[in-house]
Amino acid sequence: MDGAAKTQGHRFDPTILREYDIRGVVGKTLHPADATAIGRAFGSMVRRNGGKSVAVGYDGRLSSPMMEEALVEGLVASGVDVHRIGLGPTPMLYFAVYHLHTDGGIMLTGSHNPPDYNGFKMMMGHGPFFGADIQRLGEVAAAGDFTSGEGAVSKHDIIDDYASRLMRDYKGERQLKVVWDSGNGSGGPMVNEIGMRLASNHILLNVDVDGTFPNHHPDPTVPENLEQMIAAVKERNADLGIALDGDADRIGVVDGQGRILWGDQLMVILARAVLAERPGATIIADVKASQVLYDEIAKAGGVPLMWRTGHSLIKTKMKETGSPLAGEMSGHIFFADRYYGFDDALYAAIRLIEIIATGDKTLAELRDTLPETVNTPELRFPCSEERKFAVIDEVKEWLKSQPGMEVNTVDGVRVKTADGWWLLRASNTQDVLVARCESGDEAGLSRLKQALATALRAVGMEPPAL
Numbered sequence: 001m002d003g004a005a006k007t008q009g010h011r012f013d014p015t016i017l018r019e020y021d022i023r024g025v026v027g028k029t030l031h032p033a034d035a036t037a038i039g040r041a042f043g044s045m046v047r048r049n050g051g052k053s054v055a056v057g058y059d060g061r062l063s064s065p066m067m068e069e070a071l072v073e074g075l076v077a078s079g080v081d082v083h084r085i086g087l088g089p090t091p092m093l094y095f096a097v098y099h100l101h102t103d104g105g106i107m108l109t110g111s112h113n114p115p116d117y118n119g120f121k122m123m124m125g126h127g128p129f130f131g132a133d134i135q136r137l138g139e140v141a142a143a144g145d146f147t148s149g150e151g152a153v154s155k156h157d158i159i160d161d162y163a164s165r166l167m168r169d170y171k172g173e174r175q176l177k178v179v180w181d182s183g184n185g186s187g188g189p190m191v192n193e194i195g196m197r198l199a200s201n202h203i204l205l206n207v208d209v210d211g212t213f214p215n216h217h218p219d220p221t222v223p224e225n226l227e228q229m230i231a232a233v234k235e236r237n238a239d240l241g242i243a244l245d246g247d248a249d250r251i252g253v254v255d256g257q258g259r260i261l262w263g264d265q266l267m268v269i270l271a272r273a274v275l276a277e278r279p280g281a282t283i284i285a286d287v288k289a290s291q292v293l294y295d296e297i298a299k300a301g302g303v304p305l306m307w308r309t310g311h312s313l314i315k316t317k318m319k320e321t322g323s324p325l326a327g328e329m330s331g332h333i334f335f336a337d338r339y340y341g342f343d344d345a346l347y348a349a350i351r352l353i354e355i356i357a358t359g360d361k362t363l364a365e366l367r368d369t370l371p372e373t374v375n376t377p378e379l380r381f382p383c384s385e386e387r388k389f390a391v392i393d394e395v396k397e398w399l400k401s402q403p404g405m406e407v408n409t410v411d412g413v414r415v416k417t418a419d420g421w422w423l424l425r426a427s428n429t430q431d432v433l434v435a436r437c438e439s440g441d442e443a444g445l446s447r448l449k450q451a452l453a454t455a456l457r458a459v460g461m462e463p464p465a466l
Contacts, residue, residue, distance in 0.1 A: 020121075023110070024116055035074065041141040044076070049124065050306065054105060069147045089249070090107045090111075091344035111246050126340075163190060180244075182207045183225070194346065226252055252331055255431045265290075282303045283303070284307050286309040286328040287408070310428060335351060376438075376445070383426070389426050391425050412426060417447075417448070421437070
């Protein structure tokens with residue numbers, strides 16, 4: 001019989017309830033009992049929201065099948081029907097929520113974290129489930145305030161449907177040679193599917209799903225993880241290389257010369273194509289992106305919008321503004337143009353291939369149209385959870401007394417000067433501060449580093465090695 005049931009509460013390790021997802025080390029901070037409690041709490045929230053069904057998928061980590069079983073057990077006990085889609089990338093789970101018309105979704109994935117991690121990314125309806133939602137889930141579990149019932153379980157093979165949707169609007173004409181590196185993550189089977197459908201020559205690396213990640217770590221933002229793909233691009237004289245992270249919601253790209261295109265550089269190329277069809281559209285990027293991106297969006301006839309880092313925050317802002325395209329430096333690319341508005345590295349890859357296959361320039365030539373800058377990598381340095389946000393507030397206050405600076409406070413502080421810009425923000429997921437500087441030349445970059453160091457020392461913080 002359906003209804004509310006006060007049962008014994010379940011308390012999670014406090015480190016696993018993150019801003020954008022739930023994530024921990026299996027056997028240490030995350031256990032099957034946690035997965036069951038997440039299922040019960042999330043299922044209860046779905047039902048109280050008027051829903052009755054949840055789609056569930058999982059990635060290729062060794063712990064994922066066991067954790068998925070425990071998750072489904074909890075969902076069923078809350079009285080929701082569970083649609084299991086099996087092993088696949090995170091964007092396929094997002095697609096399943098639309099395709100199967102469910103009231104929510106949970107993807108069991110450790111994303112790009114080390115092999116012993118696992119976690120949960122969630123959707124409530126068609127929107128992200130994050131921040132206060134995740135904290136509320138923890139409260140529901142702690143109170144044992146669960147609905148009860150006996151949900152039905154069904155299995156769905158949607159790989160063909162998802163691949164067909166990815167390819168539905170593809171307009172490419174010219175055949176390309178593309179190297180794909182799935183990093184032994186859960187996107188591998190989909191790369192096989194796409195490779196068979198695209199009229200191009202595909203070289204596939206590391207497509208076998210293996211949760212030990214034997215070839216390299218599946219994080220395409222780290223240059224050494226792209227070395228195997230870069231070598232293959234050069235050896236095979238390919239047009240471009242595309243790398244996926246562990247659950248295929250983040251993309252890494254190299255051109256035919258083996259040069260890495262960072263998230264903001266890729267966004268310029270994608271934005272130009274979208275704005276050619278949708279002039280005046282708002283294009284969103286996170287606060288870590290190059291000033292070049294914002295300038296190029298404006299030059300292409302768009303309205304650039306700088307927003308807070310975090311895939312859930314970006315998705316929410318896209319819906320608010322009606323933006324057709326958004327992206328982050330980390331490689332999350334969100335298309336609401338011809339698509340659903342969630343981050344999908346496979347779909348972003350297809351749109352990039354389409355741009356090259358329908359145009360008269362190679363990816364390397366498009367990259368060469370971008371202004372050159374010099375910058376630091378993303379600098380992350382320790383700062384306690386209790387102190388990190390206070391540091392940002394103190395720096396904001398100190399900056400009020402400093403002349404000749406344009407300060408953006410949408411996410412931390414991003415300070416624009418005649419030399420370029422520097423950024424300082426608190427991570428939402430770790431006890432660190434994040435900094436970055438960018439200029440048009442080395443002398444300007446040196447002055448920006450000094451300005452950042454001065455600001456940190458002004459509030460009693462020792463700056464990182466810059």
